[in-house]
Amino acid sequence: MDDPRTDHELAADLAVATGEVLLAVRIREFSRGADSAEVKKIGDFEANRFLMDALRTARPTDPILSEEEKDTPAAVTATRLASRRAWIVDPVDGTREFSEVGRDDWAVHVAVCHDGSPVAGAVALPAQDLLFSTGNPSTVPEHEGPIRFIVSRTRPQPIAVAVKDAFGGTLVEMGSAGAKAMAIVRGHADVYLHAGGQYEWDSCAPVAVARAAGLWCSRLDGSPLAYNNADPMISDLLICRAELAEEVLAAANSTS
Numbered sequence: 001m002d003d004p005r006t007d008h009e010l011a012a013d014l015a016v017a018t019g020e021v022l023l024a025v026r027i028r029e030f031s032r033g034a035d036s037a038e039v040k041k042i043g044d045f046e047a048n049r050f051l052m053d054a055l056r057t058a059r060p061t062d063p064i065l066s067e068e069e070k071d072t073p074a075a076v077t078a079t080r081l082a083s084r085r086a087w088i089v090d091p092v093d094g095t096r097e098f099s100e101v102g103r104d105d106w107a108v109h110v111a112v113c114h115d116g117s118p119v120a121g122a123v124a125l126p127a128q129d130l131l132f133s134t135g136n137p138s139t140v141p142e143h144e145g146p147i148r149f150i151v152s153r154t155r156p157q158p159i160a161v162a163v164k165d166a167f168g169g170t171l172v173e174m175g176s177a178g179a180k181a182m183a184i185v186r187g188h189a190d191v192y193l194h195a196g197g198q199y200e201w202d203s204c205a206p207v208a209v210a211r212a213a214g215l216w217c218s219r220l221d222g223s224p225l226a227y228n229n230a231d232p233m234i235s236d237l238l239i240c241r242a243e244l245a246e247e248v249l250a251a252a253n254s255t256s
Helices: 007-031 036-058 074-082 158-167 177-186 200-212 242-255
Strands: 064-066 085-093 107-114 117-125 130-133 148-152 170-174 191-194 216-218 237-240
Touching: 007 036, 007 085, 007 107, 007 117, 007 130, 036 064, 036 085, 036 107, 064 200, 085 177, 085 200, 107 177, 107 200, 117 177, 117 200, 130 177, 148 158, 148 177, 158 170, 158 191, 158 242, 170 177, 177 191, 177 200, 177 237, 191 242, 200 216, 200 237, 216 242, 237 242
Parallel strands: 064 085, 148 170, 148 191
Antiparallel strands: 085 107, 107 117, 117 130, 191 237, 216 237
16 A cells, blocks of 8 residues: 655655665765775665665556666566656755765655656755755745856866856856755756766656745656656756846857
């Protein structure tokens, strides 16, 4: 029998609980002197096992797409694609940051889509003790001043830098995709523009949360982001303040 919690509640509870598993892994592995590769591997494994078991118990008839458990067998993929509902999760978004002592810009993503659209989801930032959920939508703070473009701390997207220059904006560097998207929700940045390709689990939950907060979410051609596809790669996306979307899209397409 399905868990009686709403999808919003379930996504939030599982994101928090998975985050607690990851924090425990971090403490245990760092204390024994594990290197970053070991911390990544163990964190990925334990978080995925916990989240998948919990989700399969709570929603036994729903298919799941997880970064750590690729559904390559044809029968499993066919079942997911035939379903109007599918959960898309990333047990550890930003494994590089998760495996570095002191970094807190990594996340847990849990979302469900219906007919390809994210309808409920949560993003946890466990090391910051923060949760963002469609069940309790955030209010994005106002901002005055230069437009802030958030980019990867290790590989900033050239298109984001070019659009930033066109706007006379500034760059904010951060780790995981979820942390970047939540920086827009929190009012710490204004535009997250990515054209280097991501997987569905990188953006599904962040997009659900960002849309619930009233932010603009789309592909760079302005079309909606669609999930639960045979190929989980999404080549580009934009998450930004709604009032900036038209100008940012025009600038992105003129520089691409």
